[in-house]
Amino acid sequence: DIQLTQSPSFLSASVGDRVTITCRASQGISSDLAWYQQKPGKAPKVLISAASTLQSGASSRFSGSGSGTEFSLTISSLQPEDYATYHCQQLNSFPFTFGGGTKVEIK
Amino acid sequence: EEQLVESGGGLVQPGGSLRLSCAASGFTFSSYCMNWVRQAPGKGLEWVSYISNTLTSIHYADSVKGRFTISRDNARNSLYLQMNSLRAEDTAVYYCARRNCDDGPCSFDNWGQGTLVTVSS
Numbered sequence: 001d002i003q004l005t006q007s008p009s010f011l012s013a014s015v016g017d018r019v020t021i022t023c024r025a026s027q028g029i030s031s032d033l034a035w036y037q038q039k040p041g042k043a044p045k046v047l048i049s050a051a052s053t054l055q056s057g058a059s060s061r062f063s064g065s066g067s068g069t070e071f072s073l074t075i076s077s078l079q080p081e082d083y084a085t086y087h088c089q090q091l092n093s094f095p096f097t098f099g100g101g102t103k104v105e106i107k
Numbered sequence: 108e109e110q111l112v113e114s115g116g117g118l119v120q121p122g123g124s125l126r127l128s129c130a131a132s133g134f135t136f137s138s139y140c141m142n143w144v145r146q147a148p149g150k151g152l153e154w155v156s157y158i159s160n161t162l163t164s165i166h167y168a169d170s171v172k173g174r175f176t177i178s179r180d181n182a183r184n185s186l187y188l189q190m191n192s193l194r195a196e197d198t199a200v201y202y203c204a205r206r207n208c209d210d211g212p213c214s215f216d217n218w219g220q221g222t223l224v225t226v227s228s
Contacts, residue, residue: 001169034214036152043202043218044152050212087152091206091213094166096142098152 002026002090006099014107019075021102023088028068032092035064035073037084038101044087048073080106109133109217111203116222123193123226129186129203129219137181140164140206142215143188145199145224155201156188171197193226200224 003026013019023033031051036044046055048064051071061076075082083106088099115127129141143155156177157166165177176189186203200223204215 032213034212036215038152043221044215045218046214046216049214049216053212055214055216089152089154089215094157095168096154096157098144098154101151 001095002029002093002097004088004090004097004099006086006088006102008102009100010103010105012105012107013078015078015080017078019078019104021073021086021088021104023066023071023073023099025069025071025090029090029092031067032090033064033066033071034089034091035062036087036089037082038087039084047086075104078104078106082106111205111217111219113201113203113219113222116201116224118225118227119193120228121194121226124189124191125193125224127188127190127201127203127222127224129188131184131186131205134205134217136184141179141186142204142206143177143186144202144204144215144218145197146202146221147196147199150199153199157206158186190224193224195226198224198226 005024033051035048038044047058047062052064063074086102110132112130119125140159142157158177174192178187200221202221203219205217207216
């Protein structure tokens with residue numbers, strides 16, 4: 001099975017900060033990676049697919065990059081509504097594993 | 108509006124069974140592969156199971172293999188998860204999620220609101 005390791009697991013940043021979350025795969029997954037945002041008590045919402053394709057409805061503050069085993073999600077200028085947990089997921093092969101999640105707190 | 112609505116969660120004793128349902132509306136359900144994903148309290152997301160739109164491909168996480176069965180009824184626009192031999196570690200919010208590869212890149216682009224399953228005596 002492909003393992004995804006997200007880092008950090010928690011971060012605290014100020015409004016306006018540039019924030020980067022990384023996701024490392026235990027083996028190459030090409031660009032078959034998605035990023036999700038989840039707010040407390042709500043279902044996840046997809047932000048990015050294919051490592052770098054911004055989904056319709058997602059803010060342009062979000063961008064993704066990477067391929068193979070190293071991926072990142074960047075929030076260009078953190079806003080209060082970005083307080084959430086972010087999850088990466090590989091869709092390269094079964095099982096469709098998720099990373100452990102990164103909780104973003106606004107300072 | 109494209110929507111997924113889960114039902115069937117509740118409290119069940121260890122060793123018991125439960126059947127979850129997911130009702131789809133607002134899109135052509137029979138065109139999409141579907142998944143179940145769960146989230147234990149305070150924990151991350153765990154993919155549970157997948158079924159293709161034509162029912163020809165089915166996959167399970169090792170943690171549920173042999174105990175859970177995924178199925179769908181395209182005529183009823185419904186997805187199901189039969190859960191047997193439930194354990195305390197199966198306690199979680201269970202989400203149904205649509206896999207969309209329409210534009211090339213795949214993702215789980217539509218999720219239900221989730222249904223809570225609690226396994227406890």
